Amino acid sequence: MKNFKFATTLTICAAVLLSGCAQNTDAVTPAGASEQVQSTQAENLRTNETWAKAAEKGMSAAFGTLHNAGESKLELERVTDLSANTVIEIHDTEGQGTKAAMKQHEGALLINPGEDVVLAPGGTHFMFMDLKSPLVASQTSTLQLEFSDGSKTQVQFPIRNFSGANESYHGSADEHEDHGSH
């Protein structure tokens, strides 16, 4: 089991540049060292396959897999856009197909020890509410994830063109910019 974790850590380190995984260098702390100091929630986060949907303006979203490599739960409370300062909310999608609708996630996003939360089109995701600058394919959006213990980590989301993830947002009425005509 320990070997598997060790391998996973290596995967993340090696993939940082190309796949945009978590940039927290603390993540490479050897397994033995973490027993002396209680690791923070941010240190226990592993990310994989992270990406954000390219968009000129309005709303967009970020996706990927968040993994809890620690022994206690992770509570993700806040996501901040360090690249452009766009407001980001954690959203869930309910229903399917044309009936799919998003709403803000209630409370912190919980990741149980050893488990994944997959952020995906049609599911839970990070929502860019009103882009302050365009998300351009080939560039990278850096988001800061803040947890309930006050710890933070930065995660790279490479931006890619994607035509899906067009679920309408059933939040407050004034946020319907992209779907205003219907």
Place this chain on the structure above:
Amino acid sequence: MTSANLHPSRRVILGGSAAAALGGVFAGFGVGRATADEIPEALAVENPHTQFAAFHGKYQAGILTEPQAHAVFLGSNVHFDGLKKSERIEKIRSILQMLSSDIERLVSGRGVLADTEPEMSHAAAQLTVTVGLGPVILDLLGQSAAEVGALPPFTGEKLDPRYGQSDLIIQCCAQDPTVLHHAVRALRKNLRGITEELFTQTGFTHAAQTVREGQGFRNLFGQLDGTNNPTGQARELAVFGDDQDPSWSPAGTVLVLRRIEMNLDKWDEVDRTGRDFALGRRQSDGSPLSGDSLSDPVDLQAVNAMGLPAIAAHAHVARAKPSSGAEVLWRRGYNYHAENGSGLIFASYQRDPRTSFIPVQQRLAQLDALNEWTTHVGSAIYAILPGVREGEYLGEFLFTAST
């Protein structure tokens, strides 16, 4: 079970990446899949055509290896309007970073990030994606485009700008056309909005294993093409050079891409003797008219029973024959058949076209019996980037030097 039926689980992919991170234990093939406990059956089969090509290495993949059955050459221009020089450079950098990520994933059987059809990349079909830069981009990055060598005009060519020089070239090759076209679409989708496509040239040779490896392919005139191509170390030397005669960058090379239209209807009118005479080799088995078998050398001094030169002075092989080692180039061409014509996508890799492709092509343009049936309609030249190690992106060294 064939590799085409494999559906790698997420765990397998994670394991594969970990294996790669541990120093390329499985370097060479199957990096995206191989784990100690889950080696797909396909990997146990020693068939290079049904394996994954490696992304990391000294050289980019898709250059030295025998051509796969199918190819797409994607030429695109970068949108630079209104950008300052530093922003242009940054744009190229981000494109190369994205391409590196996309290629690494595709060649190991994973879709790209945000791929809506990643399943189409699962079959191991020796997919390679090779990236090069046009002269404008080289200049922008502070590299001397002169070292790559601009192509001069050649007699007789009728160049169509739609097959002309582009900022970027992406050569995609695979043994399987479906895998190939998924990769092409995935790459194009991500380039949409940041580049504009100039051309997509699709080519083919033979389905894998229908011809003997290393013996070239039949072009659309029926001729064995690539007969005298260099092999082994000679090929590597011709393509990448050495310390004394380097290419534009260590482990880099130059691609010359020409689109040669072939008039098949007119060629139909030529009888077998006329065809062999024009080429200087026999269409039947590729043997030179100065010998009996394919491996016999092209001997321009040889005479026939009547005392005349066995190979005419203006036969294609007589004119194309390298006059020195410096003229040797590695041809990795493909047939094409398009709505507007048929012919050859001539793709040659050489360390320096100024000493190889250019003098050879000047000779051929001047005089070559085959010119009666062929017309060069496309022409472009690219600096092909060196290979990269784990964690690097293609062309990374260009940015540490220029910024």
